[in-house]
Amino acid sequence: MVMKTEKNRQTANLELVKQSNLTLVFNFINAHQPVSRASIARATGLSPTTVSSLADELISENMIEETGMGTLHGSGRKPIMLAVKTDGGCVVAVEVRKGTLEFEVFDLKGNSVVYQKCGISDYEKLGDIIADEVEKIYKGHGRLLGICVGVPGIVDKRTKRVLSKLIPVNRDNNFFDVLRMRFPDVKIKLGNESSFCAYIEKVEAKKDIHSLVYIDINVGIGSGIILDDRIYTGAFGNAGEFGHMSVDADGRVCKCGNRGCIEEMAGPPAICKALGVSSISEIDTNDKSVYEKLDDICKYFACGINNIMNMINPEAVVLGGEVTYLGQPFLDRIKKKLDEIMFSADPEVFSLRFSSVSGNAVTKGGGKYLLDRIFEDGDFIIE
Ligand SMILES: [Zn+2]
Incomplete structure (x- = not known):
């Protein structure tokens, strides 16, 4: 029994290491593209074999692509360059406000590709209303990888419920569970809007x-x-x-x-x-x-x-x-x-x-936070 638990723990640890390495490689490519496998290995400290296998996985997930030969420094073969596949996937960030919902779709490079508002009066149906809009809005921008919802209220980490005085959403509202049901394979983050504003302020500092x-x-x-x-x-x-x-x-x-x-x-x-x-x-x-x-x-x-x-x-x-x-x-x-x-x-x-951020800081920050951690596992994954 002890052996089994230990083995599970080791498997979980290996999975965490892999997620963290995938994040490292993907984010490095995003920041330095086009870039060769050798440069990624040098900069990240990962072994060339590990980088190759992670790059293969990202290519098979359609998230990066080979973009041709790079310039040769020294002797040997010209390196094949890697870049993020812009239309390989997208994330949708949502801001829940009084009377309106604001949606922003980001491609894998973090570019904003759609910004849209819609009115809302029935907050009891918040989960389905968000889900319906997300389904419409991300079409044409690749696979949906994540949804991030920012709310003007306290988010209870344990119950995934929100308590807000600014919008009619209380602890009975199960909108997160509805989103989880409607998008079983998608990363979903839920957080207080100020957290996402803080994140984009850090990114754009x-x-x-x-x-x-x-x-x-x-x-x-x-x-x-x-x-x-x-x-x-x-x-x-x-x-x-x-x-x-x-x-x-x-x-x-x-x-x-x-x-x-x-x-x-x-x-x-x-x-x-x-x-x-x-x-x-x-x-x-x-x-x-x-x-x-x-x-x-x-x-x-x-x-x-x-x-x-x-x-x-x-x-x-x-x-x-x-x-x-x-x-x-x-x-x-x-x-x-x-x-x-x-x-x-x-x-x-x-x-x-x-603050010096222009545009909607909540959706910008939420989208970026999600993209920066797109390989992290877990259901309710706000820290
Ligand atoms: Zn007080």
């Missing part, structure tokens, strides 16, 4: 970075965490509740029951209240006195960001959402406060900035 926190500042404040290039959501899926981090133990009572939460003390409603306006877009950003009135708000944000720095020490913190309307002077004021209190980051590396 000017520097090569591996850790980042994205804070989405709207009426609700959420965040997405990237650690070692992966989305981190914690043991239960609730990590990243930046909005409910307290910055004043004696502050105002928040709807969560705690006191002094950032969402309560510094979110858009608090900003509007401090300035006597009803929405952020009414604020005159040319009026310098505006920023002086937001001094406490900036202090609260700096305090919260400093807590993030002390806890997980990311290379970048990116702010997005409606608060970006307040522009650079707002960010500069937070930075100044942060500089006064932060001691745990290298100023040469660390950056605090506004």
